[in-house]
Each structure stands twice: as C-alpha cells, then as structure tokens.
Amino acid sequence: MRLREALADRRVLVTGVTGFIGEALLRTLLVEAPQTRPVVLVRPKAGQPAADRVARLLRRRTFAPAAEAAGGPERLLERVEVVEGDLEDVPALPRDLDVVVHCAGEVGFAPPLQEAFAVNVVGTRHLLERVLEASAPGPDREGRGPVHYVHVSTAYVGGRRRGPVPEASVEHAVDWRAELDAAVRLAARIEEDSRTPEVLARFNAEAQALHGRAGPLTAAADAERRRREWVLAEQREAGRQRGHSLGWTDVYTFTKALGERVVEEVGAPLPVSVVRPSIVESALEHPHPGWIEGFKMAEPLIMAYGRGELPEVPAAPDSTIDIVPVDHVVNALVAVCATTPEPGSPQYFHVSSGARNPLTFRRLYELVREHFLAHPFDTGEGPVDLPVWDFPGAAPVERRLALGERVHATAERALTYVPRSERVRGWSRDLDRLGRRLALLRQYSDLYQPYTQSELHFVDDATLALHRALDPQDVPALGFDTAVVDWPHYIRDVHAPSVTKPVRKQDELRRMRARRGPAGVRRPLVPAEPGAEPSDVLAVFDLDGTLLTANVVETYLWTRLPGLGTAGQAREVLSLARSLPSMLLTERRDRGDFLRQVYRRYRGADLRLLDELADTVLAPALLERASDAALQRVAAHRAAGHRTVLLSGAVEQLARPLAPMFDEVVTARLAVDADGRATGHLTAPPLVGEGRAAWVVRYAEVHGFDLAKSYAYADSHSDLPLLRAVGLPTAVSPDVPLLRAARGAGWPVEVWAARTTLPRRLRTPRAVTA
Incomplete structure (x- = not known):
C-alpha cells in the first residue's frame, strides 16, 4: 500500500x-x-x-x-x-x-x-x-x-x-521528576541570589563606572540589565553543568x-x-533544494568560516558530523x-x-572551503581571506582563545584612559570587532565542542x-x-549557497548604502514654506565637543587667563595642571561635580570683565573653533522651521557668540557677590546627564513640541539620556562609550571637525535666557 x-x-x-x-x-x-x-x-x-x-x-x-x-x-x-x-x-x-x-x-x-x-x-x-x-x-x-x-x-x-x-x-x-523539581528550585534560587546585597553591589558598581556621568537613573537601569543578564547566564550555565554531570552534551540533550x-x-x-x-539541515529535494528556516547547528560555523572569523575549531578531523x-x-x-x-x-x-554515509569534519571543512573559494564573501574591502584549519585539538584552541580574551580585556581597560579622537574611535571599532569574534569563538567552543568531538555511531x-x-x-x-x-553536491552546491544567500543580500545592501555616502548622515532637511505654521519639532544642540571642538577646561583657560597677568597666568596653569588628574577622575564619576570644580576656579573674577572679554576677544576665537558642519546643521534646522535650542553646561559667556543662531539658549550662570565678583559657585545646578533630558521633556510639554519628531546632537556619554529623549538623535564626534551606545541603537554617527578658513558672520543677537 x-x-x-x-x-x-x-x-x-x-x-x-x-x-x-x-x-x-x-x-x-x-x-x-x-x-x-x-x-x-x-x-x-x-x-x-x-x-x-x-x-x-x-x-x-x-x-x-x-x-x-x-x-x-x-x-x-x-x-x-x-x-x-x-x-x-x-x-x-x-x-x-x-x-x-x-x-x-x-x-x-x-x-x-x-x-x-x-x-x-x-x-x-x-x-x-x-x-x-x-x-x-x-x-x-x-x-x-x-x-x-x-x-x-x-x-x-x-x-x-x-x-x-x-x-x-x-x-x-x-529520575525526571526529581530533576524537574530541582531545576525549578535552582532557577528560583539563582533569581533570589541576584537580589542579594553583595551581588547587587557589584552590578551597581559596574553600572556606575560606565554610566555615572549620565545620571543615577541611567546607571540604575544598566545595573538592572546586568542583573537580568546574570540571572539568564547563570540559569543557562546551571543547565549545561547539570547535563554534563549526568553524561549529556548540554541541557538540550539532557x-x-x-x-x-x-x-x-x-x-x-x-x-x-x-x-x-x-543534525537536521536544509532540504535535499523537497519542498526545494536548500530550503531551510532559520540557522541550525552547522550554519553559524559555515558563516563564520566564510567571513574569516573562525580561525580554528576544537574538532577531531576524523569525527563524524x-x-x-x-x-x-x-x-x-x-x-x-x-x-x-x-x-x-x-x-x-x-x-x-x-x-552508512559518514561525513567527517575534515571533509565538511574541505567542501565549505571549496564553496567559499569559488564564491567568496565580499564585505566591501575585497574577498575575505579564508583561514586554514589544521585541527590541532581542543587544548591548543582553548589556549589561543584564552590569550585573545586576556589581550582584549587589557586593551579595553587602556582605551578608557585615552583622550577621544577619530583614531581612538577607530581603535574602539577594531576592539569591538575583536570582542565579537572572541565571543563567537567562546560560544562555539563551549556549545559545540561536545558535538565536534563526539564519536557516536547511530x-x-x-x-x-x-x-x-x-x-x-x-x-x-x-x-x-x-x-x-552526495555530500559534495549537497554541502557545496545546495546547502552552503542556500544559507549564505540572505547574508550576501545584506552585504550588497550595505555596499549600496556605502556608495551613497557616509553611514549615519541624514538626508537634507526640507526648508519651511513661507508663511507655514510654526513647527512642533525641536533641534537641541550641545556646545563643548559638539558645536565647538573644545572642552570645558580649554574654554575656562580662554576666559580666565587674559585677566590674570603674566605671573598669575603661570600660577593658574600650574595649579590647574596639579588638579587635573583629580578633576578627570571626578568627570568620569559625575559630570556635574566636575563642572563645579572647574567653575570654582572663577572665584574672585570680575563678571563685568568676563562679559567684555567674551564679547570682544573670545568671540572670534570661539567662532573659529565652531564646526562648519555644525553651523550648517543649525541653519538647516532653522530653515526647516524647527525650534533650535542650545543646551550646555558651559557658562553663558562662552555661549554668547553662538546665541544668535538659536531660539533658546540654556547655560550655566556664575553666582556673584555684592561687588560683582564670581563666588566660585553657580546660580543653579548645571544641566548635565539626566537633567538635560528632563529639561527637554518639560520644555516640550509646556510648549507643545513632539519629541518623537525632534532632534538632538551631543558628543558625550553623559548626554545619553538627552539623546534617548528624542526620536532623531545623532552622536557627534562621540567618546567611545557613546559611540558604542549609538551603534547599538542604530543612531547616526557624524564627525564635525572645525575649520578656521571661513569668516563667521552672525545675525542680530537674540536674548540669552538661563
């Protein structure tokens, strides 16, 4: 029948x-x-x-x-x-x-x-x-x-x-019943352990070290993310180890x-x-050759090899896959x-x-290599160099992997102390690629090694x-x-082309986007029609590091040194140099405290002289340090009818030359005594981190702006809450933590470099508010 x-x-x-x-x-x-x-x-x-x-x-x-x-x-x-x-x-x-x-x-x-x-x-x-x-x-x-x-x-x-x-x-x-009961209890205990003071203290410290400048809520959210990821990792490891302890490859087979x-x-x-x-893979004939849904066991190995990201595997060459x-x-x-x-x-x-038809790991490697030699991946920099596998065994592969992980961790620590630059951002990208590659190798080593070394005969x-x-x-x-x-036909001509086809399409799309222009650059803003209704879009800009290629210490020296005389200038520079290491440590912990330390150095300064200095001497220098791309972007937003906002922790004197380009300017203000001299304090806390985001949210609520359609531009990881508050954020010449956050979120990343060859002509000044 x-x-x-x-x-x-x-x-x-x-x-x-x-x-x-x-x-x-x-x-x-x-x-x-x-x-x-x-x-x-x-x-x-x-x-x-x-x-x-x-x-x-x-x-x-x-x-x-x-x-x-x-x-x-x-x-x-x-x-x-x-x-x-x-x-x-x-x-x-x-x-x-x-x-x-x-x-x-x-x-x-x-x-x-x-x-x-x-x-x-x-x-x-x-x-x-x-x-x-x-x-x-x-x-x-x-x-x-x-x-x-x-x-x-x-x-x-x-x-x-x-x-x-x-x-x-x-x-x-x-006993499956006993194992089931134990698994439920163990998973619950891991969840409980994640909430103990000792474990939470570690998550809080790690999150504070990375996100402290952005604000306590940002750090708290990251600490909770770390807790959840720890729970997941521990529950996964518990399953893997229990399976191993009873003789299975992993929790799946267990x-x-x-x-x-x-x-x-x-x-x-x-x-x-x-x-x-x-190991179930793509179809040989039906519904059509190569049909597959999702990645199974062999596909990640094939893809990683074809991209040159898998230098070796801990497999026995004569073992059967x-x-x-x-x-x-x-x-x-x-x-x-x-x-x-x-x-x-x-x-x-x-x-x-x-x-009855064994396929060894060495033969699989040879067939996959033949496919990629004939049809290499091209990521835009030419065909990928394919690694040559020698099958040295599990122990040598583990030693190489562990060494790579140690080198990567050391480089990561060193990177946090290097001043930002385009070269440093390039290093961070290289380190991120290396980190992803090492994580991939670790995953393959931990998950696949029991299978790659199996000597089973079903x-x-x-x-x-x-x-x-x-x-x-x-x-x-x-x-x-x-x-x-027929393994050569199936692996080389059916399976490998099928599983690599969607990835090749994505690579081609990336090459097309690269030919159209730099990644992350937005399309030009459409100018508003004459007589159009007021826009409900905000465009919020940071100052130091975004509009200006300068930092707060540098701009402090611009404003402070001219009024001190030669001897006073020398003493101030020396004093600042001695304090700088401590100040930088503070900046890594809390941006607001760092700004307060800088502005405390204004104590005794004549505010009237600072204003005069800003309007006469500093204005040309500041304008020459402003990025042409930045000023063009501000002008484009104004032409589009957007409300432009300059939001900075800098003192108001430094923002004054750029104020005519903005509809709203919010800066820090120095407090003065009865004689008009700076006390070393501010009239209100500087707007940094989550404070900026809260200000923008409140401003939009009061004035009827739509944050989902609004823009924000900033350079520092401390501005992460501000960028998250709008629908169209852009990271500008970012530091490494913000660069990584932007890439993870898919935000545009732009570099606004200063040029000093163009004269700056600004419109009639507008009122500056605090």
Whole structure:
C-alpha cells in the first residue's frame, strides 16, 4: 500500500508547525497525502490568534503546490483544523484523532534550565495526558484504537558515550521528576541570589563606572540589565553543568532524554514511536533544494568560516558530523505515522547518516572551503581571506582563545584612559570587532565542542527497514535513505549557497548604502514654506565637543587667563595642571561635580570683565573653533522651521557668540557677590546627564513640541539620556562609550571637525535666557 492510501482519512495532529520540522511535515502531508486530515496545535502570539498564524503560514512558498491543488490558500486552510493552545496549558484534543506527532520543543543548545524542562519535559507530559484523554474508549471513538503518539526527539539523547548507539530506550537511572523539581528550585534560587546585597553591589558598581556621568537613573537601569543578564547566564550555565554531570552534551540533550522517559512512562498505554533525527539541515529535494528556516547547528560555523572569523575549531578531523536533510526527516515521520506499533512497546528510529554515509569534519571543512573559494564573501574591502584549519585539538584552541580574551580585556581597560579622537574611535571599532569574534569563538567552543568531538555511531537498522518497506512509487518523493546523499553536491552546491544567500543580500545592501555616502548622515532637511505654521519639532544642540571642538577646561583657560597677568597666568596653569588628574577622575564619576570644580576656579573674577572679554576677544576665537558642519546643521534646522535650542553646561559667556543662531539658549550662570565678583559657585545646578533630558521633556510639554519628531546632537556619554529623549538623535564626534551606545541603537554617527578658513558672520543677537 502506498503511503497516501495508508494515511487517507486519518486525522493527524502536529505540534510545532511554526517551527522548521513541523512546517516541513505539514507541507508534506498536504502535498503527498492529500486525503489526510491535518490538525495543528498552535499558540496565539503577540495578539495574533492561532488561526491567523496558520493562515499566514499556508501562504508561504513552501505550501504553494498544496494551495494550488486546493484552489488557493483560503481553501487549503479549510483542510487544516486549528486547535489554539500551547504546551503549558494543552486544551482538550479532538476525539477523532488517529496520530499525534509532537514536533514542538526547546531546540536551543543553551536555554535557561527551567525553560528547557518546561518545554521538553513538562510540555511533553501535558500533551501526553491530553492524548490519553482523547484515546479513552467511548461512542465517539467507535472503531478506533488508541491514538498513535509519535515523539520527535534527537539522536544525541544517548549522551557523551562512544561507539554504536542502538535504536532503543536510552539506558540511564535519572529520575525526571526529581530533576524537574530541582531545576525549578535552582532557577528560583539563582533569581533570589541576584537580589542579594553583595551581588547587587557589584552590578551597581559596574553600572556606575560606565554610566555615572549620565545620571543615577541611567546607571540604575544598566545595573538592572546586568542583573537580568546574570540571572539568564547563570540559569543557562546551571543547565549545561547539570547535563554534563549526568553524561549529556548540554541541557538540550539532557531534557530531551528525560522527555523520552516521560513518553515511555506516561504514554505506556499508547502506541508510541520515537523518531530521533541527528543534525537536521536544509532540504535535499523537497519542498526545494536548500530550503531551510532559520540557522541550525552547522550554519553559524559555515558563516563564520566564510567571513574569516573562525580561525580554528576544537574538532577531531576524523569525527563524524552526522547531518541529515530535513526532507529525509519528515519523510521518515510520514512513514512512521503509517505504522501501528503495539501499546507498551515503543519503536525507535534514528534518522541519521553516519552509520552508512559518514561525513567527517575534515571533509565538511574541505567542501565549505571549496564553496567559499569559488564564491567568496565580499564585505566591501575585497574577498575575505579564508583561514586554514589544521585541527590541532581542543587544548591548543582553548589556549589561543584564552590569550585573545586576556589581550582584549587589557586593551579595553587602556582605551578608557585615552583622550577621544577619530583614531581612538577607530581603535574602539577594531576592539569591538575583536570582542565579537572572541565571543563567537567562546560560544562555539563551549556549545559545540561536545558535538565536534563526539564519536557516536547511530545505528539506523529500523529506519532503513522502514524505508525499504516503501512502495517503489513512494521513494522519489518520500524516501529517506541517507546513503543516497552526495555530500559534495549537497554541502557545496545546495546547502552552503542556500544559507549564505540572505547574508550576501545584506552585504550588497550595505555596499549600496556605502556608495551613497557616509553611514549615519541624514538626508537634507526640507526648508519651511513661507508663511507655514510654526513647527512642533525641536533641534537641541550641545556646545563643548559638539558645536565647538573644545572642552570645558580649554574654554575656562580662554576666559580666565587674559585677566590674570603674566605671573598669575603661570600660577593658574600650574595649579590647574596639579588638579587635573583629580578633576578627570571626578568627570568620569559625575559630570556635574566636575563642572563645579572647574567653575570654582572663577572665584574672585570680575563678571563685568568676563562679559567684555567674551564679547570682544573670545568671540572670534570661539567662532573659529565652531564646526562648519555644525553651523550648517543649525541653519538647516532653522530653515526647516524647527525650534533650535542650545543646551550646555558651559557658562553663558562662552555661549554668547553662538546665541544668535538659536531660539533658546540654556547655560550655566556664575553666582556673584555684592561687588560683582564670581563666588566660585553657580546660580543653579548645571544641566548635565539626566537633567538635560528632563529639561527637554518639560520644555516640550509646556510648549507643545513632539519629541518623537525632534532632534538632538551631543558628543558625550553623559548626554545619553538627552539623546534617548528624542526620536532623531545623532552622536557627534562621540567618546567611545557613546559611540558604542549609538551603534547599538542604530543612531547616526557624524564627525564635525572645525575649520578656521571661513569668516563667521552672525545675525542680530537674540536674548540669552538661563
């Protein structure tokens, strides 16, 4: 009997149809077994009902042949019954089911411990309990036996053993109930530990060191982010270590093995089949060669090698990497669905290739290398140089990786003490690339090493016998003998081109953007029409380091030294030099305290003379230090009808030459005594960090501006809250922490360099407010 006839009129429920194997299985049932009546268990997501998710799924190219045969995607949807629910709370299942195929599961190598158990163990138990209910005898089950439960597991449930692995129940004495209870308690304890004073103090100190200048709330938010990431990392590590301690490669294979034990115990009254694929990769033939959804196990390694980012792997060259195309897996599942195992006697099937068609790591490397030599990645700087793998072993690879991590950490610490410049920003980009590369190598070493060094041999006698029992007419579309896979053709000509295609498209888009101009430069602002209504857009500019290529210490010397005389100037410069290290340490901790230290040095200065100096002597110098690009950007915003704001912690005398270009100027003001001399204090706290963001938010509320459409330009990490307060921020000649934050958020980064060749002509001065 052919498979389509054996499955005709059978009700087959499939879980995980929005995942890789589940989608492929549903497609095969609809195309190759058109008389089958599929049922899918799908959870709602992000406010989208399960039926809508399935409708979108059936419109994919994967289902085009089935949709065409049915008369369109809408008619195809009529063939599929949707049951809304998930594994945490499985609803009652239809009573007329014949087969349930459980494809859903946590397939990541390193999920948090409790999440892996929740899906692979608890979720399996919940589903089995509902299958048992649906199988209970009754009038609505007349003529039907118990539901055949087909469980999709993994061939690696055998753990870190060596030699042949039989198609049988895995031998172990681990109590899944005890492990489940322990996992839940351990995950909760890790969460509790993250809130202890000692641990929180470390997160607070790390966040304060990086974000203290931006303000306490910014630092607090980063401390909480660090806490959550620590919890996640610790829960992942707990799962990995528990799996290792019991002989499994990771928490994924550990919980999948316990899931099988749940099937064997809870599902004992049912006919049960356990299908164990090895490493599932793209399709060999169906739905089309190279079809794949998302990155699986081999793709990150292939991509990293092709980009020159994987100099070596801790793999044994003669070890087998057991890869199987996804269409072979689903074809085997379809054939298993047509079997009728005895209740209480589970049958096991390995869908793998290593037993009769082994692919070694060295051969995989050679084929991938051949592909990239013929079709190299081009990131815009020419073809990528491909590393040569010597397979030195795990220990040498670990030593090189650890050395690289130490060098990177040392360079990171040194970078924090180097004054900002375009060269320093270039160094930070190089360090970031190195950091990402090292993190990638560490991930591969920790997660993949147990697989790359495995010496497993998955026996597939039962699977081969099932394939040989197929009607010869079914073999072209539904065969699953992995011995027919031609590895050079599959790896070099099918799989590698498929998985690299979307990345090559992204590279081409990046090259096109690079040809259009520097990254991050905004399109020109459109001038306002004559007589147009006032704009609801703000354009907020910082002064030091943004509009001016100068810092607050430098501008202090400009204003202070001319009134001191030769001897006084020498004493002031010497005194400032002695205080500078302490001041810089303060600046790294709190920008406001740093400004107060600088402005305290104005004590005794005659404010009238400072004003005269600013208007006569300093104005030309300040204007010559202003960036042409900055002034052009301010003028463009004014031409567009935007309200321009100069927001600075500098004293008002330094902002006065630029005031005519702005609608609003907010600066620091020196307090004076009865004689008009500076006291060394300010009339109000300087606006820095979160204070600037709060001022802008309040200003927009009072005057009716739309911050989502507004702009902000700043250079310092202390201005991070200000930039986050608007919808269109730009980092200008940023320091390293702001550069990294801008890149992470996708903000434009521009360099506004000063030029001193153009004369500065400003409009009639406007009022300066504080």
